[in-house]
Amino acid sequence: MLIHMLTRQGKCDQDSLLKRPRKKKDQVDPIKTGFDRPPGTMSKDVMARFLNKRKADEIGSSSDFVDVNDLPSDPHDRKAIASYNVNQRDDVRRAYLLRGPCQPTGIKYPTSTFQGKELRKFKSDRVFCLCCYLFRSEFGDHRDTFVLNGYNNWKKVHEVLTKHVGLVNSAHNKCFQKCADLLNEKQAVNTQWDKRTPKEKRDYKLRLSASTLLGKRLLNGGLAFHGHDESKDSLNKGNFLELLELMGEMNEELGKVILENAPANNQMTSPKIQADIKHCYAQELLKQIFEDLGDDVFSLLVDESCDVSKKEQMAVVIRYVDKVGIVKERFIGLVHVKETSALTLKSAIDDMLARYGLSLKRIRGQGYDGASNMSGEFNGLRALILKENVSAFYIHCFAHQHQLVVVAVAHKHTPIWRVFETITCLTNAVCASSKRQDMLRESQRRQLEKMEDVLCTGSGLNQEMTLSRPGDTRWNSHYKTLSRLITLYPNIMEVLGCIVETGQTLPCSRQADGLLEDMKKYDFVFYIHLMEHILNVTHTLSQCLQRKEQDLMNAVKLVSSTKNQLEKFRLEGFNEFLEKVNSFCDMYELEVKNLDDEYINPRWPRRKTNISNRHYYEYDCFNAVLDLQIQEFGNRFNEVTSELLLCISCLSPCDNFSAFDIPNILKLAGKYPYDFDEAEKRRLPVQLGNYIDFVKKDKQFANLDGLSSLVRLMVSTNIHVTFTLVYRLLKLVLVLPVATATVERCFSAMKNVKTDLRNRIGDENLSDSCICYIEKDLLKKVPLDDVLDRFQKMKTRRATF
Structure with missing residues (x-):
């Protein structure tokens, strides 16, 4: 499992180490440490080292405890082990060992063997020995190149690595053995002195397994573990304790070893235990992702958003091709950033990639939205990564560009802007209270009863609907609003009429009367049908761009196809579209414009325009809106060329x-x-x-x-x-990424995990919960034994089984 722990800055190569030669009986150790001397004898050098070590322990014991989850991953940023508190050093070592050595990245993809020509490309990379860093202080020797400054001379790499590994009894191999011993809990002192009976050990494993399996189900649903009141007399102790008690009632054998029937200090239900279980599942899930990724390249998708407690969270997703050729986008964590500057985001990404054994040199694509701190050409996150890796090509999120196309049309064309403003007021008026929504549903029900003889019946047909509120940042939701507005047009008119007649306040009645007059205008009907058709054409593009397996080439073709449909509709679709609008007006007894009459401008009714209604609606309205749409497609999607x-x-x-x-x-x-x-x-x-x-x-x-x-x-x-x-x-x-839809889904999942009632959840806890909640397909594949094994290795003072 641990193969010499030779790591590079942000990366390592396990396959590069040569086989260690076996030690012959007559060979002498190259490094004399004094450990082979008989008891009671100690050389002056060993005595000096012992005194130095004890002095370092005294200095370290005065320091404060640190969070082992925030240990620096970059070897250059790591502090000496002796600088940590003497009672926490083993925890620090264990945290680094559980994190594991970094994956090989300086190797030319997709091979994983050392070759001199390939390594010369990466002279800036330095190799560090993790096991020697963790335990070299035990021997009083800090002068090794692989511990302090790292090794970066690749001309004689095999010779230097062989010399560093040394013989069987070398300092490196002793450090490597100490790393293996630290993770082997069965040979720990507290385990050897453990006097528990086999039955007590079985009960502990059963109790821990029940808590672990229950935690998996709660993580899968994004549910809260804790309750508001978890006291003995509480009527609702929270999901974890309530469901654990239910499991005990259903299984008599389990009920005898959990909760009150378990030792008070070994019930496996405390908040810290629950947080450790979450962390174990998240780490095992990430382990699956990185094993699936292997030594391959990937793309980076990043975005930031505020959670419910007003903390800025940065979500990181990687996109790669697995071993069977399927494109996958996997969420690897949330990072709390105190500011959203490009340098801060870059530092957070560097730390996360180093923690997971990834490197910027393996990135082959970047996907962000249009924010300047992310996609800035000179000082943005995009530019900072390109300085270190010229192959990390930037792709502006296609879904975001598509959204900007619709926004631009709505802002540049004044009548369209007025229509959307009217729709916003209409939504507020109709959906302002449950009473008005009930009126809308009742009107719809009566309409369906009248058309019962001609309606098609089937699953999902003729369902109750209400006027949905469009999202400010999701312009694709306007299509749903417009389609429902056209379907519920007579019902909305009826509700507005009732508000006018029975309005409790004069302003409310006047607003409804004004909206009723606007809805009866021919221009309003014309524009809602026009925008509904345009958004219907682009809706298919929006849905396709959000697919995880969508490749860049297909996305470009979809954009081109959508643009061609709009151009065809502009050239050939006006007459058919006009018939659709006129038939709608005839159905609900609205005014229909005579296209041969002269157009009258409502602002200046006495001034002659010298154009017909057909000319105005075809060229000034229909063609103008479509021209703006097509022009924005060409401007926004400039990567096509x-x-x-x-x-x-x-x-x-x-x-x-x-x-x-x-x-x-x-x-x-x-x-x-x-x-x-x-x-x-x-x-x-x-x-x-x-x-x-x-x-x-x-x-x-x-x-x-x-x-x-x-x-x-x-x-x-x-x-x-x-x-x-x-x-x-x-x-x-x-x-190469197409859209950041996966990142947006991560933020939606974050809002389900961190709610108003759970707004104090910690950053690491939130990240672990989101990883398990988002990657549910991988969570199901996590073996229970692996989680139990990782849980046991997290701390020393835990019972064994």
Whole structure:
């Protein structure tokens, strides 16, 4: 499990260590420590080291305790073990060991072996030895390069690593053995002196297993563990204690060992125990994610939002391609940031990635919204990461850009803005009280009874509806509002009429009367139908962009397809649209404009306009709104014409690989200097030629619709082993993010976990709860034995079983 613990700054290489030579009987240890001397004898050097160690212990004992969960991950930021409180040093060591060595990242992906040419690219990386850092002070030696400053000379890396590891009885191997002993609780002193009977040990395991399984179910539902009053006489002690008591009532054997029947200091129900159980599940879940990721590259999706206690939380999601070729986006945690400047966010991301053994050099894509501190070209988070990794390409969230398109149209076109303002007032008036909503439902029920003979029946049809309130930052919700407004149009008119007649206050009655007059206008009906159609066309795009497995190439095609539909509607759809509006007006006895009459401007009714109604509604209204929409699509989605996407399109399997172009694909490979060396770049054109010849002849690759399906098919047919360079390039393309919808879902989950009644939940507790609540599919796969094992290793003074 622990393989020498050699780590780099932010990364390590377990496979780089050579096998240690066995010690011969006549060999002498290169490092004399004095531990092999007979009892009662001690050299002067060992005595000096002992005195220095005791002095360091006295200095460390005067320091305050620290939070082991906030230990620095960067080796340069780590303090000496002797500087920690003497009673907390083992806890610090255990925290670093449970965190584990960092994953290999300086290696050219996807291989995981040391080669001199590959390592020379990463001379800035330094290798540190974790086990020597943790226990070298026990031997009084702090001069080792791998402990203090790190090693970064890769010319003779094998020789230096072999020398550092040394013989069987070397200082490094002794430190490594101490690391293994620290995590082996069965040989601890308190375990050896444990006089409990086997029955007591079985009862403890049963009690702990029950608490752990119960915690898993509560985490899966995002439910609270604690209750407001957990005293003995409380009628509701909280979900955890109440459900544990229920489990004891259903299982007689379990009921005999839990709660009051358990020792007072070993009931496994305290808040600290519950927090440790959450942390264990979260760490095991993250372990699955990082094992699935392996040594592969990934993209970073980041956004920040306030929780219910007004703390700024930064959510971090990674996007990668798993071993079977499926694109996955996984949430890895929340970080509380006191300010949202780019430097603060960058520091928080560095710390999180280092804690999980990831590195910025493995990032191949960044996905943010349009905030300047995130996507700023010069000083934003995007620019700071690009300075360290030129292959971390930035993609502006497509869903956010799509939202900005609709917002721009609503702000630039005055009549559209007025319509949305009217709809807001209308929603407030109709949905202001439960009485008015009941009136709306009753009106809808009577209407359905009249149309009972002609209605289609079935599951989900003819349901009760109310006028939904549109979201300020979710303009896609306006489509739902407009569609319901058109469906409930006569019912809303009836409710407004009742408010006018029976209004309790004069302002309320006047507001309803004004809204009633606005709804009867032809312009209002015209614009709500126009925006409903536009939002209906773009609604499909919005839904597709929010899919986790959506790749960048398909997203670009969807944007182009949506733009083409709007252009076609502008050229050919006015007559059909006008018939739809006129039929709606005839149905509800509204005024219908004669298109041949001269248009009269309501502001200046006596002034001649010299244009017909048809000219005004077709050119000044219909075409003007659609032109604004199409123009904003072209301005916002400017990445469509970029060189990167042009090169990516050449890998598309659509139309039997008709867009395949080797020169552009080679340009794409040149944008990833960390993933292809010079030898592989020379081999790539030949492999691309063999690859395109193979896939065009194979019928399985004939009807593919995107890069995602192509990669999955390559893995299922084992072709990715033959064309490794092409498969690597396809994975790099799929890793590029499309939208930050997954991050937004994380914030929605955070609001379910941290509510008004749970607004004091801690940052780490919140992050652990959100990880388990969001990644439910992985939570189900976490084995109970792994959680129990991790729980036991977290602290020393815990009973064993």
